[in-house]
Amino acid sequence: MNIWLVMLFGGLITFGIRFSFIYLFGRFHIPGTLRKALHYVPPAVLSAIIFPEIFLRNQQLDLSLDNHRLLAGTIAVVVAYFTKNTLVTILAGMLALALLQLFS
Amino acid sequence: MRSTRVHAKVRKAKGAYLNHRESFWAGVRAEVPLLIGVFPFGMIYGALALNAGLSKLASQMMSSIVFAGSSQFVTAQLVHDAVPGLVIVLTIAVVNLRHMLYSASLAPYLASLSTSWKAMLSYLLTDEAYAPTIVRYEKEGLTPTAHWFLFGAGLALWSTWQVSTAVGIFFGTAIPASWSLDFALPLTFIAMVVPVLKNRPAIASALSAGIVALVTYSLPYRLGLIVAAIVGIAVGTFLENKTHIEPIEELPIQANLLESLDDPRTNKERK
Numbered sequence: 001m002n003i004w005l006v007m008l009f010g011g012l013i014t015f016g017i018r019f020s021f022i023y024l025f026g027r028f029h030i031p032g033t034l035r036k037a038l039h040y041v042p043p044a045v046l047s048a049i050i051f052p053e054i055f056l057r058n059q060q061l062d063l064s065l066d067n068h069r070l071l072a073g074t075i076a077v078v079v080a081y082f083t084k085n086t087l088v089t090i091l092a093g094m095l096a097l098a099l100l101q102l103f104s
Numbered sequence: 105m106r107s108t109r110v111h112a113k114v115r116k117a118k119g120a121y122l123n124h125r126e127s128f129w130a131g132v133r134a135e136v137p138l139l140i141g142v143f144p145f146g147m148i149y150g151a152l153a154l155n156a157g158l159s160k161l162a163s164q165m166m167s168s169i170v171f172a173g174s175s176q177f178v179t180a181q182l183v184h185d186a187v188p189g190l191v192i193v194l195t196i197a198v199v200n201l202r203h204m205l206y207s208a209s210l211a212p213y214l215a216s217l218s219t220s221w222k223a224m225l226s227y228l229l230t231d232e233a234y235a236p237t238i239v240r241y242e243k244e245g246l247t248p249t250a251h252w253f254l255f256g257a258g259l260a261l262w263s264t265w266q267v268s269t270a271v272g273i274f275f276g277t278a279i280p281a282s283w284s285l286d287f288a289l290p291l292t293f294i295a296m297v298v299p300v301l302k303n304r305p306a307i308a309s310a311l312s313a314g315i316v317a318l319v320t321y322s323l324p325y326r327l328g329l330i331v332a333a334i335v336g337i338a339v340g341t342f343l344e345n346k347t348h349i350e351p352i353e354e355l356p357i358q359a360n361l362l363e364s365l366d367d368p369r370t371n372k373e374r375k
Binding site for chain 1: 144145148158159162165166169170171172174175178179181183188189190192193196197198199200201202203204205206207208210211212214215219222223225226227229284287288289290291292293294295296297298299300301305306307309310311312313314315316317318321322328329332333334335336337338339340341344345
């Protein structure tokens with residue numbers, strides 16, 4: 001699929017999701033389980049993206065100290081936990097990776 | 105601004121409300137603290153999209169066609185990995201599913217609007233527009249010009265997102281690959297996910313999704329991402345039902361923004 005079609009469909013679906021309840025309000029009831037399930041979308045999706053990015057190297061699981069992205073990612077988790085600041089977390093992770101690459 | 109506020113207070117005391125223009129600018133003002141954080145995000149997106157192999161035009165247009173930060177980052181990553189378009193579209197849908205909650209939450213306040221107003225405000229409904237708006241609505245209740253507040257907040261964010269994307273695209277061309285700029289993507293997600301891991305169901309949801317993503321990584325079309333997300337959502341929902349723990353109230357980004365919003369607001373009112 002061409003990138004423009006991807007953006008068009010992606011945009012239409014995104015709009016549809018945002019429009020859904022605003023448009024349908026009062027026409028049907030939101031099931032409680034769906035409401036609960038939606039809360040877990042961010043942790044589940046984001047983790048599913050993060051894990052392969054930091055644990056895999058050349059498509060293989062790499063838990064060694066040579067895996068710089070795993071180390072830098074772990075540092076970023078700690079920084080995110082204590083600062084709860086997105087930019088500081090990004091900067092800390094990028095700096096950690098740069099230093100690891102520089103001194104290895 | 106001060107006189108507007110005083111006028112607003114006087115009129116409110118008489119039982120009247122902000123006119124549409126005052127409501128619009130109140131929305132813009134409420135959005136400003138959030139824009140400071142959004143601007144660098146847009147720049148990183150612009151640079152990453154270009155880095156991932158999208159054209160300048162496509163990188164820029166995604167910010168107005170899709171207009172959803174995290175799914176734009178994901179799309180850039182998946183385009184870079186040459187993932188088939190259908191999987192990218194499905195992934196965009198999964199990543200943006202959380203907006204359904206915002207839609208459900210704001211729906212009662214927007215019920216009386218025309219369909220075109222509802223459509224326009226839905227287009228502008230992002231994490232960062234939702235946060236100040238729901239705070240406002242819950243405080244002020246339903247007013248005749250309430251939709252102008254969301255319009256102001258949403259339009260301020262939209263404009264900032266377009267401009268910051270353009271700046272990122274411009275500087276992105278000057279950033280060498282050895283800087284590992286692509287690593288900013290997982291780092292961004294780490295920053296977004298860590299603050300949301302407040303209870304066991306959320307932690308279990310994240311860990312199970314992450315582990316399933318590793319195990320299913322070799323699946324074709326990167327379908328493992330969607331399998332992992334569904335497993336993580338199911339695990340979190342199941343554990344919450346079992347333990348009756350309070351659900352996560354806010355998204356990480358939203359929670360941060362609410363904190364940053366709180367101070368200036370309360371200060372103003374004390375004055």
